[in-house]
Amino acid sequence: MPVGNNSKVLQYILYFSLFIIGQTLSMWGQYVTLPYKNLTYLQGLTMALPYAWVDWIFMTFAINIGHTYELVTPTQDTFLLIIVQFSLLLLINKFYLKQEIYRSDIIAFFIIIAGYICSFFHIVSKIFNIPIPKHSTAENPDEAHANTKIRVYHAIAETTPTLLSNVDDVKKKEKEKEKGKKKDKKKKDKNNGVTQQA
Secondary structure, three states: OHHHHHHHHHHHHHHHHHHHHHHHHHHHHHHOOOOOOOOOOOHHHHHHHHHHHHHHHHHHHHHHHHHHHOOOHHHHHHHHHHHHHHHHHHHHHHOOOOOOOOHHHHHHHHHHHHHHHHHHHHHHHHHHHOOOOOOOOOOOOOOOOOOOOHHHHHHHHHHOOOOOOOHHHHHHHHHHHHHHHHHHHHHHHHHHHHHHHH
């Protein structure tokens, strides 16, 4: 296997591992309090909240890896979220909450899996020769699919110098302003000289 493919496989392994760990913690946090009927709101929150915090860390890294290395699209992130949460919900229901799993639950699971496979491998597009659009992970503000918020952020960033702005660009602009001021001063001096001579 080529080196490039090797690194891609590792990226997918890392992405899926972080995603599944994060969602496992999230789902456990949501259902861990259910068997305890007499918990107060604060006690339930104290039990569940740490899972949400740790889930946020894992999911942040997972989504970042998925988009940085162009492994998945935002839609596929959502599909995966549904699949993982649905699978974990079935397991928690069966082994923790001791609830029955019905045939319709299993059928629903495979329907969701089929949807994810169709999306990931572009099966319908390939069958009917439909062009597959490129998904920009960089959120280019010039592209039609870039959301409004991203376009606004880019517009502000272009017009407002920040701490992250290129220092050289800022200095260049300042020099240009100074040159402009000097030119204006020279013109004024010239005009004043002409007026005095007259």
